[in-house]
Each structure stands twice: as C-alpha cells, then as structure tokens.
Amino acid sequence: xxxxxxxxxxxxxxxxxxxxxxxxxxxxxxxxxxxxxxxxxxxxxxxxxxxxxxxxxxxxxxxxxxxxxxxxxxxxxxxxxxxxxxxxxxxxxxxxxxxxxxxxxxxxxxxxxxxxxxxxxxxxxxxxxxxxxxxxxxxxxxxxxxxxxxxxxxxxxxxxxxxxxxxxxxxxxxxxxxxxxxxxxxxxxxxxxxxxxxxxxxxxxxxxxxxxxxxxxxxxxxxxxxxxxxxxxxxxxxxxxxxxxxxxxxxxx
Numbered sequence: 012x013x014x015x016x017x018x019x020x021x022x023x024x025x026x027x028x029x030x031x032x033x034x035x036x037x038x039x040x041x042x043x044x045x046x047x048x049x050x051x052x053x054x055x056x057x058x059x060x061x062x063x064x065x066x067x068x069x070x071x072x073x074x075x076x077x078x079x080x081x082x083x084x085x086x087x088x089x090x091x092x093x094x095x096x097x098x099x100x101x102x103x104x105x106x107x108x109x110x111x112x113x114x115x116x117x118x119x120x121x122x123x124x125x126x127x128x129x130x131x132x133x134x135x136x137x138x139x140x141x142x143x144x145x146x147x148x149x150x151x152x153x154x155x156x157x158x159x160x161x162x163x164x165x166x167x168x169x170x171x172x173x174x175x176x177x178x179x180x181x182x183x184x185x186x187x188x189x190x191x192x193x194x195x196x197x198x199x200x201x202x203x204x205x206x207x208x209x210x211x212x213x214x215x216x217x218x219x220x221x222x223x224x225x226x227x228x229x230x231x232x233x234x235x236x237x238x239x240x241x242x243x244x245x246x247x248x249x250x251x252x253x254x255x256x257x258x259x260x261x262x263x264x
Contacts, residue, residue: 013041014244019093021045021085021137023076023129024103026053028204029152032232033100033239038066040240045089045096047074048103076103076129079136086136098243099137100150101130106172110165122168123175130176134183142190148243149187151196153177155258158198163219173198177254184252193251195242200258202230225260 020037024030025046031053038044038061047070048054054072061068071088075081089096107114107122130151141147156166157173177196184194201220203211210216211229221227238257241247256262 013039014240014246015098016041017043018097018243019043019045019089019095020098020100020243021047021089021096021133022100022102023047023074023085023133025057025070026050026072027057028206029199029202029232029235029239030100030102031057032236033102034061034068035064035066036233036236036240037098037243038068039064040244042066042098043093044068045085045092046070046072047076047085048072049075076132077124079132082132082136085133086140090140095144096137096140096147098148098150099133100152100239100243101133102152103129104152106166106169108165108169109167111167113165114167119168123172126169126172127175127179130179141187141192145191147187147190147192149183149192149194150239150242151176151180151194153180153196153198153254155198155200155256155261159223159262161220161223163216180254181252188251193247195247195250195253195255197235197238197242197255197257198262199235200224200230200256200261202232202235204232223261223264224258225264228259230257230259 020042025034026048034044051072054070058068058070071085105125153176154173156170180196187194
C-alpha cells in the first residue's frame with residue numbers, strides 16, 4: 012500500500028518543476044492525481060510520464076487559476092472522474108519581480124492576482140466538498156521570501172504575496188479544524204526549475220543567494236515533493252496551521 016493509496020489529489024501547476032515532481036511522486040504512492048497547467052503540452056507530458064510509470068493521472072489543461080470558473084471546472088473534473096477529492100496542493104503561481112522604484116501599481120497587483128488567486132480560488136472551489144465530507148487536506152506553497160530578503164532578488168511583490176499565503180494558511184486551518192480539514196503551507200528555498208534556470212546560470216547571482224543558505228547548493232523539485240508528500244499524507248494527521256521551510260536553512264541563517 013502506498014502512502015496516498017486511493018487518495019484523490021488535485022495538484023496545480025503540473026507542467027513542470029515542483030508540480031510535476033509532486034504528480035510523479037504522489038502517483039507512485041497510490042494517489043489518483045488530477046493536474047492542471049496553463050501549458051497544455053507540458054501538462055499532457057506529465058500525464059504520459061505518470062501513466063508510463065504505472066500511476067493514474069488526468070489533467071484539466073489549459074487551466075487559468077485566476078478564473079473562478081476554471082477552478083470550479085478543475086474540481087468538478089476530479090469529482091466526475093473519481094467521485095471525491097481528498098487533497099488540494101496549491102502549487103501553481105506566476106510571480107512578478109522588480110525593484111520597488113521600477114514596479115508599477117498594475118505590475119504589483121498582477122503579481123498579487125497571479126500568486127494569490129491560484130491559492131484562494133481552487134480552495135474556494137473545493138471547500139464545500141471538504142466540509143460536506145468532513146475531511147480534506149490543503150497544502151499551499153509559500154516561500155522563504157515571505158520572511159527573507161536577498162540583495163539580488165527584487166521580490167517586493169513576491170515577498171508580499173507569499174507572506175499573505177502564510178497568513179491565509181494559518182487562519183484557514185482554524186476554520187478547517189471545525190470540519191476535519193487540515194491546512195498547511197510549504198516554503199521552498201532556491202530550487203532548480205524552468206523558472207529559475209536562467210538566473211542560476213549567473214554565477215554572481217547564485218553566489219549571492221547561496222551565501223544566505225546553510226546548505227550551499229540549490230534544492231531540487233523532488234526534495235520539495237517529498238516534504239509535500241508528508242504534509243498531505245495521514246502521517247501528518249496532527250499537523251495543521253504549520254509552515255514547513257524546505258530551504259537549505261536559509262530562513263534561519
């Protein structure tokens with residue numbers, strides 16, 4: 012029996028990076044995975060790879076997680092295919108990075124929409140079903156940037172929204188506790204992904220980032236996925252309202 016045997020898990024942003032790694036890992040542990048991504052081609056490839064490895068996965072792609080209707084469609088797909096939802100992993104986000112003097116009001120709020128709506132809206136769509144079944148697990152993705160500033164990372168919008176994700180998680184955990192719902196968040200550090208690939212090629216930028224990490228290397232999507240696996244599994248049944256740092260010691264350094 013896998014650690015997520017027959018659990019229905021919605022994972023957002025499964026086209027690459029941490030979402031793809033989670034889809035592969037969760038499926039290998041017996042989860043019935045429902046993915047989504049804006050990039051249909053990448054999302055479909057993850058489905059192919061999960062099935063090739065013996066797992067079960069479907070995908071609702073393309074899917075715009077800033078649209079309430081699209082988020083409702085994602086949840087309804089899971090219900091239609093598998094009859095229930097047990098896990099929601101709000102992984103997807105698109106950040107806006109600029110120094111404050113160069114950031115416009117429009118850019119700032121685009122960052123809020125593209126990183127906060129993909130947490131709020133899927134949660135809003137799945138919440139009535141979790142309340143009805145009196146169970147469910149929600150895992151949100153925050154960041155070390157919620158509490159950490161880096162001299163080479165122009166992240167005023169990203170920092171603001173990820174701090175909001177942490178606050179959202181804590182309060183929602185209280186409301187969820189009244190209905191058997193657990194809510195946690197995970198805060199990754201500097202992780203190799205399609206989004207960070209170009210920055211990681213800049214040795215000066217990378218050195219400046221790693222100076223504030225205890226473990227002097229970049230993390231992997233698989234390392235985040237293993238932490239996520241624990242947080243959505245029954246092994247963490249007494250854990251809620253927690254923020255888990257998986258960041259090479261960055262937030263403590």
